[in-house]
Amino acid sequence: MNGIAFTAWIQQSLIPTMQRDDVVIVDNLGSHKRKLARNTIRNAAAHLFFLPPYKPDLNPIEMVFAKLKTLVRKSDERTAETHGGVLESF
Known part of the structure; x- marks a missing residue:
């Protein structure tokens, strides 16, 4: 933006x-x-x-992003479909 x-x-x-x-x-x-x-x-x-600056604990969306990144990293495949499934399950 x-x-x-x-x-x-x-x-x-x-x-x-x-x-x-x-x-x-x-x-x-x-x-x-x-x-x-x-x-x-x-x-x-x-x-x-x-x-x-650099205080992710004061910006709650950063905690959500961290959880999403962990879920994506744990997925077996790195495809758009897999990532979409991870987002939907979240």
Whole structure:
């Protein structure tokens, strides 16, 4: 996702659901750090915080990715069909 798409998502999906003083926490992806994205969130009277770099324990999706990688590595074959089956079983 690039900065333009992220900012559009903020404007169209996030801000309409937010209230004053809400907290938005993002990782350090380049598009999350763009000035326009930061200003858009702050102009909505929200507080923006970035996760510290290299802290997967603070980013729960990283735990899901780790489990998926383990399941894929355990599969006998490395094909798209096998990977699809692993994802469906997850």
